[in-house]
Amino acid sequence: MIPQQSLYGRLGGYDAIAAVVNDLLPRLRADPLLGRFWQHRPEDSLKRSKQLLIDFLCSSAGGPLYYTGRDMKSSHKGMSISESDWSAFLGHFHAALDALRVPQPGREELVAFVQSTKTDMVEA
Numbered sequence: 809m810i811p812q813q814s815l816y817g818r819l820g821g822y823d824a825i826a827a828v829v830n831d832l833l834p835r836l837r838a839d840p841l842l843g844r845f846w847q848h849r850p851e852d853s854l855k856r857s858k859q860l861l862i863d864f865l866c867s868s869a870g871g872p873l874y875y876t877g878r879d880m881k882s883s884h885k886g887m888s889i890s891e892s893d894w895s896a897f898l899g900h901f902h903a904a905l906d907a908l909r910v911p912q913p914g915r916e917e918l919v920a921f922v923q924s925t926k927t928d929m930v931e932a
């Protein structure tokens with residue numbers, strides 16, 4: 809029997825996922841609605857959060873990493889992320905996946921995973 813490759817492997821591993829996140833973050837920060845979430849934060853905090861997002865996605869996709877960050881509910885609690893914020897986030901996520909030409913069906917699975925975290929984040 810051929811072992812089923814993990815989503816991590818099918819997406820192209822660490823470098824492919826890191827490339828998506830590297831493309832995504834400037835889009836989020838430049839967005840007129842979402843930019844406020846990353847305003848007035850020191851550069852090293854931004855780098856730390858970015859690294860944790862890469863690790864979280866890699867680890868959740870079955871990659872050989874141990875995610876050392878906080879869970880999604882605790883780390884976004886109190887930010888008042890709204891439905892509109894969430895839609896804007898997803899739009900940028902799709903744009904980053906397009907820019908990096910992330911192939912199907914892995915792409916769809918990754919989007920479905922991100923969507924599954926919504927209830928832990930949207931609170932307003």
Ligand code: HEM
Pocket residue numbers: 842845846853857860861864876877878879883884889893894897921922925929
């Ligand atoms: C509208 C949507 C979102 C907004 C506005 C948002 C905003 C933020 C902000 C401002 C931080 C930094 C918090 C800090 O430094 O204390 C953060 C951290 C983080 N976010 Fe998000 N986020 C969103 C969606 C997501 C999604 C969909 C994921 C993953 C599927 C995610 C994963 C993470 C991770 C892993 C961290 C680091 C957690 C930690 O510090 O331990 N975020 N987010």
